[in-house]
Amino acid sequence: MDEPLVDHIRERYLKTLDRINAAATRSGRPAGSVRLVVVTKSQPLEVVRAAITAGATILGENYPEEAVKKIFTLTGSIVEWHMIGHVQSRKSNLVAANFSLLHSLDSLKLAGRLNKDLVESGRKLPVLLEVNVSGEESKFGFPGWNEQTWTDLLPLFKQIIEFPKLVIRGLMTMPPFFTEPDDVRPYFQKLKRFQKFLCARLSQAEWSELSMGTSADFVAAVEEGATIVRVGQAILGPRPGLRQYD
16 A cells, blocks of 8 residues: 555545535534545546545545446445446446445436336435536536526426435536636525425425535535535546546
8 A cells, every 4th residue: 555645645635524524614514514525536446545545435436337347346445435427327237236326317217227227136226316507518417507497397306206216315516617616606506596496396305415516616515505525636636637626
């Protein structure tokens, strides 16, 4: 094990936790109430191992096949694996079998495929519904940028709730990237309003989780109500090919 690497990651991990807890306290919530997902996508195994040794308890991956290779290699590690990236329906079986939480359920088709896979495996899977709050064509997620059309999503969400093997836990979003974290607050606030909208109209599901905030803006996200943040580069450092805010 590369001890200097472990020490470096541990320092960044603990600093990130401190900032998360301070932001939670400022927003009137207890320290420890926000979960930190360390994003390990595109990171080599030695970095992932170092992150686990440094104390990371939840790891987030974007690509099912890459993630499953890591999961099988790192068997015995006591960590949760979360799928946080877009999932193609044909790869739903990998998600159904190997992850503790899916952050990015973004279609009825994917919900149906996951439910079928879960029926076969005998598992239930906690999921978050991904919402596009910006209208950017590059973003996945259910169309939630226009508050006037939120009612149109209710019949679709009702169908997803009815899948017996999917356990709805809340919402996720990936807002636009800004160099100033405060500029992203309106998008976090919109997801929070959508959460309240759904709580009032679809109370048969649980909407308590809000997964929002990355390396560039996780403090603002916590202050606006995030219960889960997804932080990669601020803890593990950059990787070639990754965008600045992943």
